Amino acid sequence: MAQIKIDRLAHSYYAKPETEEDFALKEMDYLWDDGGAYALLGPSGCGKTTLLNIISGLLVPSRGRIIFDNVDVTTKTPEERNIAQVFQFPVIYDTMSVAENLAFPLVNRGIDRSEVGRRVKDMLETLELSAKANHKARGLTADEKQKISLGRGLVRYDVNAILFDEPLTVIDPQMKWQLRTKLKELHERFEHTMIYVTHDQTEALTFADKVVVMYEGEVVQIGTPAELFERPRHTFVGYFIGSPGMNILPCEIEGNKAFVAGHSVDLGANYGPVDGARLELGVRPEFVRFTEGVEAGIPVSLVSVDDVGRHRIVKVRLAQHEMNVIVPEGRALPDKLAVVFDAERCGVYANSHLLEPEDFDNQVVGYRDDY
Ligand code: ADP
Ligand code: MG
Numbered sequence: 001m002a003q004i005k006i007d008r009l010a011h012s013y014y015a016k017p018e019t020e021e022d023f024a025l026k027e028m029d030y031l032w033d034d035g036g037a038y039a040l041l042g043p044s045g046c047g048k049t050t051l052l053n054i055i056s057g058l059l060v061p062s063r064g065r066i067i068f069d070n071v072d073v074t075t076k077t078p079e080e081r082n083i084a085q086v087f088q089f090p091v092i093y094d095t096m097s098v099a100e101n102l103a104f105p106l107v108n109r110g111i112d113r114s115e116v117g118r119r120v121k122d123m124l125e126t127l128e129l130s131a132k133a134n135h136k137a138r139g140l141t142a143d144e145k146q147k148i149s150l151g152r153g154l155v156r157y158d159v160n161a162i163l164f165d166e167p168l169t170v171i172d173p174q175m176k177w178q179l180r181t182k183l184k185e186l187h188e189r190f191e192h193t194m195i196y197v198t199h200d201q202t203e204a205l206t207f208a209d210k211v212v213v214m215y216e217g218e219v220v221q222i223g224t225p226a227e228l229f230e231r232p233r234h235t236f237v238g239y240f241i242g243s244p245g246m247n248i249l250p251c252e253i254e255g256n257k258a259f260v261a262g263h264s265v266d267l268g269a270n271y272g273p274v275d276g277a278r279l280e281l282g283v284r285p286e287f288v289r290f291t292e293g294v295e296a297g298i299p300v301s302l303v304s305v306d307d308v309g310r311h312r313i314v315k316v317r318l319a320q321h322e323m324n325v326i327v328p329e330g331r332a333l334p335d336k337l338a339v340v341f342d343a344e345r346c347g348v349y350a351n352s353h354l355l356e357p358e359d360f361d362n363q364v365v366g367y368r369d370d371y
Contacts, residue, residue: 261319297338
């Protein structure tokens with residue numbers, strides 16, 4: 001197990017990168033604590049695989065260094081780094097049996113025969129493949145093959161880290177949930193540093209202690225699932241995490257008020273003057289509510305109502321902007337709609353980045369308890 005440090009890392013697939021856009025990864029620094037369970041979350045093309053391959057050693061970065069426990073491993077191979085990596089699609093030996101495939105990484109490292117047998121048996125049970133232990137891998141289904149791939153990464157207990165690149169893509173939904181739970185269990189048991197790449201927020205939030213959110217080659221926020229929900233530091237995080245994501249409304253700011261399409265919104269904190277930046281108000285649908293009388297709020301018009309069981313997601317239009325409001329179960333919608341925003345839950349974003357208010361006291365606010 002190792003602590004992994006990323007030092008002024010940047011990567012371009014071009015030999016002579018000229019502009020920012022030529023970089024698949026923009027410059028970043030980060031420390032991955034020993035034994036942590038991390039998810040790397042972001043849309044397709046944002047640089048997740050590039051970063052993972054640089055950590056594992058499949059790719060040498062154009063700039064910067066990778067350090068494992070104070071040792072510079074930037075130009076070392078995955079074997080030298082002692083990293084296990086599981087890819088999106090199966091990497092197995094078709095002519096070997098299931099058990100032989102699982103044993104291979106251990107036999108290769110000269111691990112004692114009885115220990116190999118014990119671990120392979122354990123992994124076969126974990127993956128529910130015991131009945132097929134002696135079948136040739138060639139004849140298995142795609143998800144069985146992917147389970148073997150996962151198993152080949154997980155049988156190694158001595159690795160510095162295990163990296164997973166969207167490993168459950170080809171697995172059916174029921175098994176997906178089961179395997180994710182298993183991964184978490186194995187993480188708790190062996191305390192490997194695990195980095196799990198996904199574009200699926202549910203997968204990231206259920207697997208990881210810390211989620212690293214990437215967008216267009218940049219790490220935009222690293223935080224616990226609660227932090228990403230409570231205080232998104234970038235509008236992309238607000239929008240990507242949550243169901244539905246945060247409402248993002250163009251605004252102007254004056255002291256402790258925002259103006260959205262000319263309507264005033266209390267912010268609960270003062271903001272200094274911001275020159276030249278594109279300003280937006282961010283508020284999650286959970287923290288917007290309909291008022292009883294129209295006078296008390298900002299008038300909106302109804303677009304659609306989506307009943308998702310636990311609550312309703314009501315889409316409304318405020319001037320030319322659409323936004324969502326979550327309405328707790330059993331609460332009627334007023335005839336005329338007007339909204340108010342929970343002041344403590346409003347964030348102000350300048351060029352997509354969260355602004356700190358002048359008098360921000362880092363107070364932690366609780367969840368709204370009426371839904
Ligand atoms: P993700 O895994 O998040 O989908 P990638 O790391 O695969 O993203 O890709 C990040 C960016 O780098 C994308 O714009 C992609 O087109 C580009 N890219 C990835 N691999 C290569 C490559 N081998 N050569 C050139 N460009 C690449
Ligand atoms: Mg990828």
